[in-house]
Structure formats: structure tokens, C-alpha cells
Amino acid sequence: MEKILIAGANGTTGKKIVDLLATSQYFTPVAMVRKEEQIKQFEEKKIETVLADLEQDVSHAFSAIDKVIFAAGSGGKKVKEVDQEGAKKLIKESEKNNIKKFVMLSSMGADAPEQAEDLQEYLKAKQNADEYLKKSNIPFSIVRPGSLTNNEAKGKIKLSKKLQERGEISRADVAQTLVRVLHDSAQINKTFEIIEGDTLIGKAIPN
Helix, strand or coil: CEEEEEECCCCHHHHHHHHHHHCCCCEEEEEEECCHHHCHHHHCCCCEEEECCCCCCCHHHHCCCCEEEECCCCCCCCHHHHHHHHHHHHHHHHHHCCCCEEEEECCCCCCCHHHCCCCHHHHHHHHHHHHHHHHCCCCEEEEEECEEECCCCCCEEEEECCCCCCCEEEHHHHHHHHHHCCCCCCCCCEEEEEEECCEEHHHHCCC
């Protein structure tokens, strides 16, 4: 079983990722949280946690970690500090610790922030973090979903390097996609966009 560090484990998507990994036959989650009071909910499910803040030192979070999912977000409050610099910090530590794969939750529009009507600052931060990851020596997958919803999982997506349409996708399906690309050969060193679609996630992303 590979140990997966989830940055942003306390977020809406992060919690779904942790739950999926907790039932996986390949992976086991380590929930990275920022506040002491966020630990209990995971401990009750017997999920390992680590207390680490993306604005502080995170080196201690990497004990026996195999792979990383970055699903943290500042909710627009600290895009530079968390979404950009926090991600870079985690990538740097991943390099030092010879992490086998880094899965980045990015956003559709991060390839051209200047074209966005809103969220330009956020998309620019995501773009900078994505580019930093691409230049690292870590095997990676960068997942860029459309607008996130809280709808139930459909288990089906539309995936392309560059989709020619906007669209939305449930956080549950995004979580499934992120877990799917943890496999070594799945979408290795690829950046791709996803929205709700008709193709089963397992078929859209073969191992």
C-alpha cells in the first residue's frame, strides 16, 4: 500500500479524496490539516493525520510518504501564499523526498488566466504552481476541472488535453479522477481538462 499525503484534506474535495483512499486496495491516506481541531474527524475514521500549514514548514509531513495530492485552496483569500507558494513548497519537499508522483488539482482556465473574465489572480497562481511542477523532476499529473458542483458522483467524465467547451463537474467525480491518476502510468506527466461526460472514469484514464 502506497501512502498518499493529501494537502487540503479538510476541504470539500479533500474529504472525498481521503474517503476514497481509505477504501482503496492500493493506497492509504495521510490527511494533512492546518488546525488541531480538524484532526478528530479523521482520527475517528482511523485515518492517519499530520498537522502542517502550507504557509509554514511542511518538511515533517513527508515521513514515509510515497505520493502527494495537492487539493488545497485558499478560497480566494490567500491565492499567492497558498495556491501558488504553498503548492511550490510542497513540490520542493516532494523533490527532496523522492516522491513517486505528484497529482495537482488545478483549474480549467489556468493555461490562459488573462482570458478569464474573473478569478484572474487565482488562475494566475494556479498557472504558476502548475508550471513549477512541470519543471520539477517529479512524475506528475495536472488535473484541470471545470466549475465544481456538490452533485452526486456520476463516475463519468469528458477528458481532453484541451476541451473546446466549458462545463461543470461534481467534486465527487474530481476526487475519483485524482485518485485514479495516482497510479504510476496513468496520465504520467500530462496536463488535462475534465468536465461531466459519458465516459467512465476508469476508461477515460486507463492505468
